[in-house]
Amino acid sequence: MTDLITLHPEARAQLFTDARTANTFTDEPVSDEQLRAIFELAKYPPTAANTQPLRVLYIRDGEPRERLLTHLNEGNRAKTASAPVVAVLAADTDFHEFIPRVFPIRAQMRDALAGDVQARERMARFNATLQIGYWLLAVRAAGLAAGPMGGFDADGLDKEFFADNGWRSVLVVNIGKPGPDAWFPRLPRLDYDDVVRHA
């Protein structure tokens, strides 16, 4: 089966088959240049009408990290305190402001969406979540491990960090080099016949 995948074998392992969600991290820092390189990959795969609503808040050590921790579920705090950098991934409900620049062939979409905040929120969350899929693999492409977490108080976190804009937090992700005992045993995946049908 593997010869049907034309992707380089090392890449297959790095992004898909060998990569794991890390639960501990070393002290090795993650540089601003690495964070920029991740963006320069993750920005390319497609979104609806090229809207690109994913936004990223990176939090390093210090007082902002302390404020972040208060909004996480108890069980997520220790590992998040120890990660070299933490990303709050958000959907920008004001993404329509960029439409004339990113989708000039239908620039009028901006005005059509300006009065429909529910449609914007739905589009922003869907397309930002697609982009999070791309972005998590881009973190792995930079030789780093990601630890995504859904266990947090999204409203509290939005008030804390996004009171001045239309960003809505979707996922919190620890990033770094995996530390000691970083992995739980791999959980079972569904089988092809559980997931796929043919018509």
Added chain:
Amino acid sequence: MTDLITLHPEARAQLFTDARTANTFTDEPVSDEQLRAIFELAKYPPTAANTQPLRVLYIRDGEPRERLLTHLNEGNRAKTASAPVVAVLAADTDFHEFIPRVFPIRAQMRDALAGDVQARERMARFNATLQIGYWLLAVRAAGLAAGPMGGFDADGLDKEFFADNGWRSVLVVNIGKPGPDAWFPRLPRLDYDDVVRHA
């Protein structure tokens, strides 16, 4: 910047920087083995509580393809008629039935979710959309081009194909080898400073 990405350079191009959304396809068939190989990559990256709610209906030529086309926006019909295979990507709102198998450490989640269809729909759509991000890159990893489309009547499509289960259609994707004039010019991506903040 490129040396910060440890991913093999060919893989970087194949999945991220050179890959494009195809709008035409050649007649070259896509085999069942290729579809299975795509699944065998896309199944690995993470979902919340390992729930894996993404489901895939593959539609080849013939009467099911005709039925699919009636639910697509006019502008998506010709290219979808010409693709060797079309995937309807769906979120399974009955994903909780698999929890004792895929997340045995909290098997009781199945019963907690059994009475809360709204929570299930929210979790199913979010995690299936994350998985669609992984899956689109896995299609590229098989040397194929994907053409994702959000322009379709989701309720009509669900009644047509998913009346007997809890699947809810999320995205329709044409798959094949790119044909003549397959690409529109690449649309602009947002800049790092539009997307990223540091706290």
